[in-house]
Amino acid sequence: MTQSIVVQVGQCGNQVGCRFWDLALREHAHVNKMGEYDEALGSFFRNVDSRNRACGVGGRIQHLKARAVLVDMEEGVVNEILQGPLGEVFDSTQLLTDVSGSGNNWAVGHMTYGSCYREQIVDTLRKAAEHCDCLQCFFLIHSMGGGTGSGLGTRVLSLLEEEFPEVCRIVTSVYPSAEDDVITSPYNSVLAMKELTEHADCVIPVENQSLVDIVSKIKHMSDGGIPGRVIKRDSTIISGESGLSGAEKPFDAMNNIVANLLLNITSSARFEGSLNMDLNEIAMNLVPFPRLHYLVPSLTPLYTLADVSIPTRRLRPSLPFVSWNQEGWKTGLCSVPPVGHSHALLALANNTCVKSRFMELRESFTKLYRKKAHLHHYLNVEGMEQRSFSEALNSLSSLIEEYDHLDATKGKLMRDAARLSIAR
Template sequence: MTQSVVVQVGQCGNQVGCRFWDLALREHAHVNKKGLYDEALSSFFRNVDSRESDGGAHVVGGRIQHLKARAVLVDMEEGVVNEILQGPLREMFDSTQLLTDVSGSGNNWAVGHMTYGSAYREQIVDKLRKAAEHCDCLQCFFLIHSMGGGTGSGLGTRVLSLLEEEFPEVCRIVTSIYPSAEDDVITSPYNSVLAMRELTEHGDCVLPVENQSLVNIVDKIKHMSHSGKPGSAVKRDSTIISGQGGLSGAEKPFDAMNNIVANLLLNITSSARFEGSLNMDLNEIAMNLVPFPRLHYLVPSLTPLYTLADVCVPTRRLKPVLPFVSWNQEGWKTGLCSVPPVGHSHALLALANNTCVKLTFMELRERFIKLYRKKAHLHHYLHVDGMEQSCFSEAISSLSSLIEEYQHLDATKGTLMPDAPRLRIAR
């Protein structure tokens, strides 16, 4: 069984990561009734109970104990990490996995990438190496971060480049939360575009998740569940309604949004954690879905996001034939896992490498240009050691080049060859 390490950077990255660990524990406890440490658990957890020579663990309060998450938690503002360490998941992490500061990055990519990236480089590498040493067969690093702030975008992408430098043969899958146009961080277009260049250069696969899309999904489900209409009540253990995810205090507005992203990661890794009729290796995601190295932005779609309390979800209808685009005629991989997410009878995750991400990137470029044309807030970045104005021009040039590559593929939509392969779905 292969193992993966989750690297959580910044406030958003650690909040989403916390949801992932909480839901993963629930999922394993639901399947592993005897509480024994097995291969499924070893993919993302390691057993540290030396008293149990047979590698077993026991269940207390519904959770398998004596486990440590295969994770590295990084944040230059210690609030969220401290909250995790005071919550029900506190035993899952130790000091060798944590790196925090107190001042934060001030919503400045340059501070996170240049200042903290240089100051903490050796400590970050050391913690990554120790996490890797606990793996018998390290297959993948999952990096979780946001694009709009300073630590997630700046230090997060610095960590990504360190992963490529230190572990060039290990797959790097990045989950990136993109800010909405109404983001309250005024410099988020700068941070996002500067981070985009790093993601394009150093990631194997990037799963872009738009913050506004998460807001829309949660609002739609809450509106439906509070409408009072018959058959619209949402089960309490559905995806968006399942507790705090190891954080203490009252439920926050973004808990449900983070929960959706955590479930996305659970679904991606299910074949790596459980048996199935058609298991999928995580390395095969990039191998099958990324025909061009720079165009590795995979759009995720997940269903169901909730389960109605008194309605059985019907079996999905599949098209009997699916045509392939001319530029990616063999880009298909299927994984079938026998264990659905807790609270659901079934689930489906689709990762699509298509040109629809171009619109998000174009909107981001427009917001960047609007700020950059006025040179607004530029001095905050240029005062950081190692940061030059050329970094901005290189970043926007990289993004424009990426958009052009997608536009070029868009232009081939109507040129599907008659003999292009088609996938036939067995019914």
């Protein structure tokens, strides 16, 4: 059995990570009733109890240590996690914090903290890797709009490529909404995107506004007073009262969706199934062009209504594929559904729909950069130069042009097909 390490960077990364570990423990406890340390559990946890009984909740979780590295330059969230019900799951030698934060400045996270903590970060990653017999993948969780998540998060990503070039790097990036309250988020996001494009194997973009809309829609539906429209406590957006999660927090529902997305991606690698999928096969099958590795996730069901049975879905016999990746298809079938659900379906799609979001991001960046707004905060950071902004903008524009080219190819193929049809 292979192992994976989750690297959580910044406030958002650690909040999502906390939900991930809570839900992962619940999932394994639900499947592994006897509490035995097995291969499935070993994919994300290591056992520090020689008696071998480690799985479950409550008194026995102290025998498990998460294969996790927690990094944040403002220690509040990490301290809250350590003082909470999940505190004992994390190895104190795999935590790295500071007190001052990055001030919503990519340069501070990437340049200042990235240089200052470089050796400690590398040492922490190596220690985590040494506990693995067969390390297959690093999952990096971070946000794009702040300073630590975007700046230090992408610095950690480049260090992962340096130190572990053969290990797959899958990044979950939470993108800010258009009305983000961090004025410098367009700078941070575009500067981070250059690093993601160059150093990640796969990026799974998650837009913050989309999470808000999903949770609001479900809440509105469940509060509509219609009989039976009550969401079960074990649904994806609900933490549940497992004894691990504690009191519900405002962003838990949104973070649970992202955490469940990661659990679904790895379920076929952790549990038995009629058609298992190796994590390395995601990039192998879905990324025909190295830079175009932004995969759009779709997850269903996101909730289960009480006393309502949902019919089992069926894939259509034929599905449309993008013209430039006609054979990019990989299926994994796992016998263990998420807790609270009878079935689930996750789809990762590599197509050009991400281009519109990247264009919006470029426009927001250009509005600030044209006025040189807040630029001095970045240029005052040692090691940061103004050309970094133009290079990041050029990298994003080049990425958009590559998607444009594929869109044009698709249009040409459709026109050619129409001409052939007329000729017949």
